[in-house]
Amino acid sequence: MTAVHMLSIEWLLLYAALGVLVGFMAGLLGVGGGGILVPLLASLFAYQEIGTGHTVHLALGTALTCMIITSAVSTWAHNARGAVEWRVVGGMTLGIIVGACAATHIAAKVNMAYMALFFAFFVGLVAVQIFIRWQPKPSNKPMRHHTLISVGMSIGAIA
Incomplete structure (x- = not known):
C-alpha cells in the first residue's frame, strides 16, 4: 500500500x-x-x-x-x-532508565514471534492477577533506596 x-x-x-x-x-x-x-x-x-x-x-x-x-x-x-509521591518517583527513576534501556536493547534483537509470545504471556499473568484479585500486602514502611532502584529497573524492563 x-x-x-x-x-x-x-x-x-x-x-x-x-x-x-x-x-x-x-x-x-x-x-x-x-x-x-x-x-x-x-x-x-x-x-x-x-x-x-x-x-x-x-x-x-x-x-x-x-x-x-x-x-x-x-x-x-x-x-x-x-x-x-515524588520521593518514590525520584528513587525509581535511575532504575527505570537502566531497565528500559537494557530491555529495549534486548528487544531489538529478539524475533517478533518471541516478542508476541512474551507480550501475550505477560498480559495473561495480569489477567490472572485481576481474576484472582491478588494484591500485595500493604506496608507503612518506606522502601529503601536500593529497593526503589530495583523496583524501577523491573518497571523499566517490563514497560
Whole structure:
C-alpha cells in the first residue's frame, strides 16, 4: 500500500477511534491501555503492511509513545491534587532508565514471534492477577533506596 493510502483521512479517523476505544476500555476494565492497544495496532499495521516483519516492535513503540503523552498529562493532574509521591518517583527513576534501556536493547534483537509470545504471556499473568484479585500486602514502611532502584529497573524492563 502507498504511504498516501496509509495516511488517508479514513485511517486517521480509524486510529482516533481506536484511541477512544482503548481509553474507554482501559478505564472500564481498570487496566493499562497498552494491553489492549498493542495487539490492535499490530493487527492494523500488518493489514496496512507497515513495518513488515517488525509489526510487534512497531506496535510496542507506538503504544509506548502514546503512553508517554497520556502519562505526562495524568501526572500533571494527579500532582495538582497532591497525589504524586515524588520521593518514590525520584528513587525509581535511575532504575527505570537502566531497565528500559537494557530491555529495549534486548528487544531489538529478539524475533517478533518471541516478542508476541512474551507480550501475550505477560498480559495473561495480569489477567490472572485481576481474576484472582491478588494484591500485595500493604506496608507503612518506606522502601529503601536500593529497593526503589530495583523496583524501577523491573518497571523499566517490563514497560
